Amino acid sequence: xxxPKISTVAVVGTGVIGRSWIxxxxxxxxxxxxxxxxxxxxxxxxxxxxxxxxxxxxxGLLSSEEVAARRSRVTAYQSLKEAVAGAGYxxxxxxERIELKxxxxxxxxxxxxxxxxxxxxxxxxxxxxxxxxxPGARRCIVTxxxxxxxxxxxxxxxxxxxxxxxxxxxxCAFLKEVGQTPVLMNFYVPxxxxxxxxxxxxxxxxxxxxSGVADVDGVDAVIRxxxxxxxxxxxxxxxxxxxxxxxxxxxxTRYRDDYIELMNDLGPTPEFDAGSVEQMGKATDEMVGxxxxxxxxxxxxxxxxxxxxxxKEDPLQ
Amino acid sequence: xxxPKISTVAVVGTGVIGRSWIxxxxxxxxxxxxxxxxxxxxxxxxxxxxxxxxxxxxxGLLSSEEVAARRSRVTAYQSLKEAVAGAGYxxxxxxERIELKxxxxxxxxxxxxxxxxxxxxxxxxxxxxxxxxxPGARRCIVTxxxxxxxxxxxxxxxxxxxxxxxxxxxxCAFLKEVGQTPVLMNFYVPxxxxxxxxxxxxxxxxxxxxSGVADVDGVDAVIRxxxxxxxxxxxxxxxxxxxxxxxxxxxxTRYRDDYIELMNDLGPTPEFDAGSVEQMGKATDEMVGxxxxxxxxxxxxxxxxxxxxxxKEDPLQ
Numbered sequence: 001x002x003x004p005k006i007s008t009v010a011v012v013g014t015g016v017i018g019r020s021w022i023x024x025x026x027x028x029x030x031x032x033x034x035x036x037x038x039x040x041x042x043x044x045x046x047x048x049x050x051x052x053x054x055x056x057x058x059x060g061l062l063s064s065e066e067v068a069a070r071r072s073r074v075t076a077y078q079s080l081k082e083a084v085a086g087a088g089y090x091x092x093x094x095x096e097r098i099e100l101k102x103x104x105x106x107x108x109x110x111x112x113x114x115x116x117x118x119x120x121x122x123x124x125x126x127x128x129x130x131x132x133x134x135p136g137a138r139r140c141i142v143t144x145x146x147x148x149x150x151x152x153x154x155x156x157x158x159x160x161x162x163x164x165x166x167x168x169x170x171x172c173a174f175l176k177e178v179g180q181t182p183v184l185m186n187f188y189v190p191x192x193x194x195x196x197x198x199x200x201x202x203x204x205x206x207x208x209x210x211s212g213v214a215d216v217d218g219v220d221a222v223i224r225x226x227x228x229x230x231x232x233x234x235x236x237x238x239x240x241x242x243x244x245x246x247x248x249x250x251x252x253t254r255y256r257d258d259y260i261e262l263m264n265d266l267g268p269t270p271e272f273d274a275g276s277v278e279q280m281g282k283a284t285d286e287m288v289g290x291x292x293x294x295x296x297x298x299x300x301x302x303x304x305x306x307x308x309x310x311x312k313e314d315p316l317q
Numbered sequence: 318x319x320x321p322k323i324s325t326v327a328v329v330g331t332g333v334i335g336r337s338w339i340x341x342x343x344x345x346x347x348x349x350x351x352x353x354x355x356x357x358x359x360x361x362x363x364x365x366x367x368x369x370x371x372x373x374x375x376x377g378l379l380s381s382e383e384v385a386a387r388r389s390r391v392t393a394y395q396s397l398k399e400a401v402a403g404a405g406y407x408x409x410x411x412x413e414r415i416e417l418k419x420x421x422x423x424x425x426x427x428x429x430x431x432x433x434x435x436x437x438x439x440x441x442x443x444x445x446x447x448x449x450x451x452p453g454a455r456r457c458i459v460t461x462x463x464x465x466x467x468x469x470x471x472x473x474x475x476x477x478x479x480x481x482x483x484x485x486x487x488x489c490a491f492l493k494e495v496g497q498t499p500v501l502m503n504f505y506v507p508x509x510x511x512x513x514x515x516x517x518x519x520x521x522x523x524x525x526x527x528s529g530v531a532d533v534d535g536v537d538a539v540i541r542x543x544x545x546x547x548x549x550x551x552x553x554x555x556x557x558x559x560x561x562x563x564x565x566x567x568x569x570t571r572y573r574d575d576y577i578e579l580m581n582d583l584g585p586t587p588e589f590d591a592g593s594v595e596q597m598g599k600a601t602d603e604m605v606g607x608x609x610x611x612x613x614x615x616x617x618x619x620x621x622x623x624x625x626x627x628x629k630e631d632p633l634q
Contacts, residue, residue, distance in 0.1 A: 124575070146543045147560075154543030181542040183535040191579045193531055193539045198553075199579040200521040204514050205553040214510055218500040220552025222510045225498040226463045226471030228552070229621045231545030235537025236515075236522040237601050242614050243464075249598035256589040258441070262508045262516040263586040270580075272573040281566035284558050291633060297559050299633050304546045306627050314623070316608060316616050 004028050004177040006088035006117075010035065012080065012108065014045035017121050018093035020148035022049055025091075026070040027150065028178035034076050035083035042076045049074065084112040089174060091143065093121040101130050109136040117171050119143035123195065126188045127160030137162035141171055144192060145180070151301045153181040153308070156192045207267025209283070210276050216283035232307055233316075321345050321494040323405035323434075327352065329397065329425065331362035334438050335410035337465035339366055342408075343387040344467065345495035351393050352400035359393045366391065401429040406491060408460065410438040418447050426453040434488050436460035440512065443505045444477030454479035458488055461509060462497070468618045470498040470625070473509045524584025526600070527593045533600035549624055550633075 008031040011021050018036070022045060025032040036042045053070060056062040062070075077083035084090055090112055094104050101122065108118050109131075118140045120130065131140035142158035149155065155175050159168050168184065175182040185192060191199060205219050214222075230239050237248060244251035252259070270276065288296065325348040328338050335353070339362060342349040353359045370387060373379040379387075394400035401407055407429055411421050418439065425435050426448075435457045437447065448457035459475035466472065472492050476485050485501065492499040502509060508516060522536050531539075547556050554565060561568035569576070587593065605613065 152543055152546055154539055156539070181538055183531065183538050185531050185535070186529055189525075189528075189530050190582050193525055193536060194543055195579060196525065196583060197518055197521050197536075197539065198544060199576055200517045200583055201514055202553045202557070202576070203580045203583070204517040208506075208510055208513065209554075211506075212503055213506050214500065214502050216554045218502070219510060219514075220554050221498055221500050222471055222473070222514065223548050223552035224550060224555065226469055226511055227515055228545060228548030228550070229469055229624055230617060231540050232549035232624060233541060233545070233617055233620050235540035235545070236519045237526075237533045237537050237597060238541065238604065238613075240519070241601050241605060242610060242617060245610070247598065247610060248601045249594055252589055252594045252597065259516055259519070260586055260589060262512060263520045265507050266513060266517055266520070269577055272569055272577060277566055277569045280554060280569065281564065284554050284565045287555065288558065293559065293562070293564060296555075296633060299631070300547060300550055300559060303550050303627065303631065306631070307546055307549060307624055310620065310623050310627070314616070314620065316613060 004030055004174060006174050006177075007031060008033065008087050009089045009091065010084040010087035010112075011091050011093070012036070012083060012104070013093035013095075013121075014041050015093060017145065017147060017149070018091070019045035019048050020150045021091045021093060021121070021145070022074055023052065023070075023150035024178055024180065026073045030073065030178070032074045033083045033085075033087055034074060035078075035080055037080075039078070046074070046076065080107055081111040084108065084116065087113065088116055089171070090116055090118045091121065092118065096122060096124060098125055098129065101125055102132075105130050105134060105140060109134045109140070112136075115139075117141065117167055117174075119171060121145060123192065124190070127158060127163065128188065129160075131160050131162060138164040139167050141167055142192075143171060143175065143182075144194075146194065148301065149180065151304050153179065154194065155180045155182050156185060156194060157182045158185040158188060158192065203269060204266055206270040206276070206280070209280060210270060211267065216280055217287045220287065233311070321347055321491060323491050323494075324348060325350065325404050326406045326408065327401045327404035327429075328408050328410070329353070329400060329421070330410035330412075330438075331358050332410060334462065334464060334466070335408070336362035336365050337467045338408045338410060338438070338462070339391055340369065340387075340467035341495055341497065343390045347390065347495070349391045350400045350402075350404055351391060352395075352397055354397075356395070363391070363393060397424055398428040401425065401433065404430065405433055406488075407433055407435045408438065409435065413439060413441060415442055415446065418442055419449075422447050422451060422457060426451045426457070432456075434458065434484055434491075436488060438462060440509070441507070444475060444480065445505065446477075448477050448479060455481040456484050458484055459509075460488060460492065460499075461511075463511065465618065466497065468621050470496065471511065472497045472499050473502060473511060474499045475502040475505060475509065520586060521583055523587040523593070523597070526597060527587060528584065533597055534604045537604065550628070 009025045010033045011018050012035050014036040053067045057067050120142050123144050127142045131137035141163050144156040146152040146154050172182040208219050240251045241248040326342045327350045328335050329352050331353040370384045374384050437459050440461050444459045448454035458480050461473040463469040463471050489499040525536050557568045558565040
């Protein structure tokens with residue numbers, strides 16, 4: 001990683017998403033100023049960062065010097081104004097309620113450096129609405145990560161109607177500099193890209209289970225030991241491109257009728273009624289076999305990092 | 318791997334899928350008898366197996382002894398009858414046309430050992446129909462792999478109406494013994510599990526591109542650098558289970574309304590018209606940047622094997 005062009009950032013809101021952003025920026029060498037309205041959240045986030053760095057040190061992934069360097073880049077501030085002072089980028093990860101978000105953006109727009117970019121971790125709200133009426137609407141943009149962003153690199157970048165093209169370009173460049181994968185959306189749709197595609201998969205997965213075609217473990221196995229092994233490497237278009245000797249054009253032409261028939265046959269929106277949720281809950285418990293959820297998450301994060309390391313060592317080229 | 322209980326198998330049909338099955342069985346220590354109506358296909362398959370083993374030897378993944386052992390287990394036969402003689406399991410990978418499949422199954426049922434299980438690689442046909450009227454319908458079953466099965470382990474197992482429960486159980490046990498991941502389906506649905514879930518993802522991915530929300534590379538990046546990194550480890554239920562502190566029940570209860578709204582908003586079946594297919598083709602070409610398709614496939618297979626090795630070294634437990 002080269003030195004990021006924005007050397008000082010502020011992380012505002014330090015819950016589960018915000019605390020992971022702290023790691024992203026501190027890892028990349030940024031001075032990382034943090035703030036949360038709730039002082040306890042800041043304490044929790046700092047303790048979590050500390051534990052996480054310590055685990056990586058123990059696992060031999062980080063030197064003591066690197067741990068110390070990252071730690072030294074993180075500073076907590078009691079006031080929002082202090083926290084954003086001198087920051088060229090602000091990553092906001094506050095509550096997902098439009099009134100709160102609008103109020104927070106009004107504050108951020110007032111107290112931050114006029115040249116700072118104000119990115120929001122929102123997974124659902126529209127920046128056009130959040131920044132509506134703000135003098136600094138031009139510098140407000142959605143930068144929605146996957147949880148946790150210090151492990152999974154994709155960030156959905158969605159400008160509002162007033163966001164300047166230069167801000168879009170700068171934020172994408174900066175996110176790349178700090179090791180993330182920005183994905184630009186051209187306009188707002190509910191759920192953005194990631195949650196729409198996730199919903200599409202869950203929708204069919206649930207139908208396959210509730211209709212009795214297969215059980216939860218079988219449906220999950222088809223992904224984790226089948227399709228998911230490719231999707232860690234290539235998206236649906238990249239995969240389609242390798243599925244026919246003539247590439248994606250030939251694949252979608254040859255299987256056009258089959259796909260249309262299949263897509264028309266996919267199941268309806270599930271009801272998420274108590275009975276089916278309990279059915280899936282029980283089957284998932286059996287599948288997981290009593291392994292502690294925190295342990296599963298640690299395993300997931302460790303494995304995602306290993307997969308990313310494999311891809312870095314042996315990239316497609 | 319323990320010694321498979323079925324020591325002699327026949328691979329009938331040695332195209333792209335069949336040749337990969339040869340590797341699965343020879344790797345597991347089975348005597349592997351192969352046949353294709355088209356003698357040239359057999360030659361091609363043997364040459365491909367040879368090249369593939371040789372590449373693994375050069376890469377240090379296989380010893381010369383192991384290569385020799387696997388090679389020695391594979392024998393080609395000119396007649397179907399000879400090929401299936403003594404085989405306890407037949408993996409059929411013939412053309413995907415119902416009349417041809419029925420005729421081939423009638424032949425297989427007549428010439429094979431009455432105790433042999435007859436598995437079909439079909440991705441779309443219904444075993445109830447293929448085996449209709451055959452004296453040995455009880456031992457006929459769909460065993461649909463992902464391409465290529467010697468790299469990606471999932472096999473969809475789908476009995477026909479006449480298939481005996483004991484056959485289902487035996488074939489699942491055998492597939493595990495040879496290193497695959499059998500997934501049992503309770504009844505036929507078009508596209509089985511895998512192609513339905515793949516179609517669900519492609520359907521939304523195409524809509525996101527053709528409606529202009531994002532481009533092909535962006536949509537693919539959301540999968541390969543986002544969701545896919547998890548899906549290589551856990552299916553949709555496993556992921557949902559880690560997405561809330563209270564697990565899958567809490568996740569699907571808390572986000573019930575959001576998911577219902579989002580699922581109702583997902584895009585329609587695309588038209589796959591020439592214009593949109595060309596749009597996706599052009600964008601995919603740009604994304605891939607001129608890398609040879611055969612090279613991409615080699616990379617994909619190499620990386621899938623590496624990811625599987627990671628999961629084997631550090632399993633969730």
